[in-house]
Amino acid sequence: MKYNSFSPDKLDFDPIENQKKKRGKKLANLKKNEILKEKGLHKDLSSSSLKIYGSEYFFNYELSWLKFNERVLAEALNPKNKLLERIKFIGIVCSNLDEFFQKRVGGLKRQQLAGVKTLSVDGMSASDQLKEIRQEVLKMIEAYRGCFFNDLVPAMAEKGIKIKAYSELTNYQKKVSDRFFQKQIYPIVTPLAVDESHPFPFISNQSLSFAVELENPRNKEKHFARIKIPANRPRLIQVHRRGNKIILVPIEDLIRVKIDQFFPGMKVISAHMFRVTRNASVEREEEEADDLLETIEDELRERKFSEIVRMELEADMPKHIKKYLLKNLNINWNDVYEMKGTIGLVDAMQISMLSGYPRLKSRSWTPVLHPALKHELDEEAPSFFKIIRDGDFMVHHPYHSFALTTQRFIDEAAKDPKVLAIKQTLYRTSKDSPLMHSLMNAAEEGKQVAVLVEIKARFDEERNITWAQKLENYGVHVAYGIPGLKIHTKVTMVVREEADGLRTYCHLGTGNYHPDTAQLYEDLGLFTCDEVIASDVTDIFNLLTGYAPDQTFEKLMVAPKHLRKQVTELIEFETKEAKEGRPARIIAKMNSMEDPMIIQKLYEASEAGVQIDLLVRGVCRLIPGKPGLSENIKVHSVIGRFLEHSRIFYFSHAEEHLYYIGSADWMHRNLDARVEALTPIEAPKLKKYLQFIISVYLRDNMQRWTLNEDGTYDKVPRPKGTRKVSTHKVLMNHTQDSESPIPMVG
Structure with a gap:
């Protein structure tokens, strides 16, 4: 036959x-590094500071994913x-x-x-x-x-x-x-x-x-x-x-x-x-x-x-x-x-x-109106910009409505005659995104609109190219990313002319500007007009579209040039505090924990006595609970009806209680090969909300798993007679409770 x-x-x-022609070929990084240095985005990374190696210190990435x-x-x-x-x-x-x-x-x-x-x-x-x-x-x-x-x-x-x-x-x-x-x-x-x-x-x-x-x-x-x-x-x-x-x-x-x-x-x-x-x-x-x-x-x-x-x-x-x-x-x-x-x-x-x-099926969930927008249905409801001026507020998707917060922010900016400019980074969005249509309408109205479209977003390249071309056809200034880096940060800025001059309003999030996934992915977003943060966001856009080799940032931690160093310094500060006998604490929530040098720093912090909890949905290469190495580190993973996607970082920092949110995991690619930004959460009430949701995760006895020293995971048992704590149910109930004592407005 x-x-x-x-x-x-x-x-x-x-x-x-x-592929055979490429066998054994070394990638030429010289030209890429020259471009990144010129734009101020080059990060010299040396692995010489990594003192540990082997299976006794790290889990395998691929097997951890499985x-x-x-x-x-x-x-x-x-x-x-x-x-x-x-x-x-x-x-x-x-x-x-x-x-x-x-x-x-x-x-x-x-x-x-x-x-x-x-x-x-x-x-x-x-x-x-x-x-x-x-x-x-x-x-x-x-x-x-x-x-x-x-x-x-x-x-x-x-x-x-x-x-x-x-x-x-x-x-x-x-x-x-x-x-x-x-x-x-x-x-x-x-x-x-x-x-x-x-x-x-x-x-x-x-x-x-x-x-x-x-x-x-x-x-x-x-x-x-x-x-x-x-x-x-x-x-x-x-x-x-x-x-x-x-x-x-x-x-x-x-x-x-x-x-x-x-x-x-x-x-x-x-x-x-x-x-x-x-x-x-x-x-x-x-x-x-x-x-x-x-x-x-x-x-x-x-x-x-x-x-x-x-x-x-x-x-x-x-x-x-x-x-x-x-x-x-x-x-x-x-x-x-x-x-x-x-x-x-x-x-x-x-x-x-x-x-x-x-x-x-599970009971259906309809995202609720954010408390900051409680006057939304009134005939004389304040503008979105007035609400932000009254104080920073944070949205938590899918518990809060994406359409009535993030989408409304862009819609209102597009229609408001006082808005002069809108800038946004775009990593992923839906096939027929209302946000993109609002940006196109804003450009038609004569506003300055700039969108940094990441056309290297895996499996979304074709869609992003299509959107980039549509945006350009409507007069939007489109940048296609940077050779050698992905623009992964999720930021939007709106410049508005007001009685006392120009004011910049910002949204900094952990998730994509994607109305569909906002119904399924758990994410956080900060709305603020803080002048320092606004200045930092402006500098990020200038950095991405122009040349700024000496760019620094006052509040935001920005990758690839600064974020690794700043995160390392925060871990080292906790280590020093513990060595000197003072309370020291780190809690970090992310999608993946992979970077060897950050893991090494966490091991050092654990040996010094720092209490560390890591909430890692997916891959974790760090080995927790190992005597003489990571006895003070616990790794948790919450799996349920919503996909955990937000990144939250907490450092006790001599009782200053520092909180950051953003789009960066502790992975090499996020720290060294992507443009990322972590923003501080400074309003006391918003800090309290982050403290609340972290406590829910760490108390969960229905959806939480813990990682063992041998790489296996155990589902956290619920002791007989104790109350059920299911993260997603608790947070759904919380956002529906208009009398909740935990605020979401700064």
């Missing part, structure tokens, strides 16, 4: 050959959670794995391909990490698929949600399915045969496909074909609904049953599903680029054809078909994950969104 093989030379662009996904999976495994919420978490686990393979595994494979011998800070080579990852992922696959098929599918059936094969349907339901196939599937599916005139087809990232083996009855010749399952049709087709009883048929089952219709005159021997994941970690040499926008567009094109880092397939696929796929897709057996039954459970998210089952 022979199938015509795909020939790489028939592609205009050959990613494999392109531990995070295990905690997400635990939400699906938890029978106390609502049924459709558990199914949602199955979808999240699979979506997380998709991104992990594209970014993290893809990066390791690039290292392996380039022959990089450097070990990770915990002492593992790229090959070692890939082996460990495979073992952990195999266990995770078994766990989430066992949960879905053995627990959740039968539980759904009991509640009236049944997933059936075509053969199990009634005659009427089959007619409904047949009609859907003829009208909605058959016209858009294109079977791709492989023969002398048809090379092996390109398989796009994360697409579901059938590998079809055919036989010509006339001459008994075997042929291969691929059918791509259309991604623009629902994965589960509704063929019956009455009340709360629903019957769903997987689209792949319907196509499999009807597959002979695509090949009249041929005999279908077998049809089995497979799915590929491609590397999104492609090499970018932006420091050598004349046009950064063109470089990113080239990268997007390269990514479409990048190497495959994972293939999922049905375990009962014939072995010779598996070998054929691996050969033509240039895949190693170690990158194949075989599964019994259907694949691609990321689409389980579709089930979780079924309407009509409120009892199977």
Whole structure:
């Protein structure tokens, strides 16, 4: 049996050959560093100050990430959670794995391909990490698929949600399915045969496909074909609904049953599903680029054809078909994950969104009006700018409405004739962002509008390029970022002409200006017209759009030039206090804790007696509770219905009680390779609010996990007879309580 093989030379662009040319090549940083020095953004970073190395000091980054996904999976495994919420978490686990393979595994494979011998800070080579990852992922696959098929599918059936094969349907339901196939599937599916005139087809990232083996009855010749399952049709087709009883048929089952219709005159021997994941970690040499926008567009094109880092397939696929796929897709057996039954459970998210089952979901949440805006519904409500002038206030999403705070701030600025200029950084936003339309309207009204669009935001590059071009068409001044750095800080400034002169109003946040994720991500944002902070924000924009090699900041801690040094000094201050017998305390909440030198400083602080609590949602490379190293450090992780995303940093600082919020984790990339800003929270009432929410996290006995010295996590138990403390429920109740004693206004 022979199938015509795909020939790489028939592609205009050959990613494999392109990668081979780059093997062993060292990135030239000279030009990049010259650019950054000229703009005042260069940060000399030496690892010579790192005195520790190896697995006794650091957890592995990739394996720590997989531990995070295990905690997400635990939400699906938890029978106390609502049924459709558990199914949602199955979808999240699979979506997380998709991104992990594209970014993290893809990066390791690039290292392996380039022959990089450097070990990770915990002492593992790229090959070692890939082996460990495979073992952990195999266990995770078994766990989430066992949960879905053995627990959740039968539980759904009991509640009236049944997933059936075509053969199990009634005659009427089959007619409904047949009609859907003829009208909605058959016209858009294109079977791709492989023969002398048809090379092996390109398989796009994360697409579901059938590998079809055919036989010509006339001459008994075997042929291969691929059918791509259309991604623009629902994965589960509704063929019956009455009340709360629903019957769903997987689209792949319907196509499999009807597959002979695509090949009249041929005999279908077998049809089995497979799915590929491609590397999104492609090499970018932006420091050598004349046009950064063109470089990113080239990268997007390269990514479409990048190497495959994972293939999922049905375990009962014939072995010779598996070998054929691996050969033509240039895949190693170690990158194949075989599964019994259907694949691609990321689409389980579709089930979780079924309407009509409120009892199977968590109670719905509608963000509330912020207390500072309590006069919002009055006919003579004060302007947003008047409210900010009355005192700093802080919003906490998704508990407070994004539309009535951050969105309103931009809307009002766009319409206000006294506003002269609006400037904003944009890392990610929605497909049809109201904020972007407000900025375009402001430019049409003659205001000076400048937006720093980060076109290197992973997986949002194409959307950001589109927005940048739309903004430019409306007269907005658009900057596309800086070679060698990402602009990750989330800041907006509005300059307004008032009776006593110009005044600058600012929003500094921890999350993106994204109205959709603001409903799901937990984030903080400060509104202020503090003159010093406003001056610092103005300097950030001048720094990013111009040249300011000696730029300093009075209140904000700004990366990459200053933030690492300032954070290090704050940790060292607590260390000194502890050594001198005075109270010393550090609490830090972030997404990831990775930077080796910051970890080293925290170890030193712990040995001196500083009490340290780290609230880390995801990756944590620091080892807590180790005798003689980190006995005074505890690491917590809160996982639940909202994605913890805010960054909060507290230092007791000789009882000054310093609080900062911002978009920077304690990671190398945030401290040294991104433009970031942490802003101090100075109003006593706002400090009290931050103290309150931190205390809720640290008291949580429903959603909180603690990290052990051996790298495992334990769910914090609730002692019998004690009150339940669930972070997200407590904060939802708090924001709904108009009589709450904890303020959110300075």
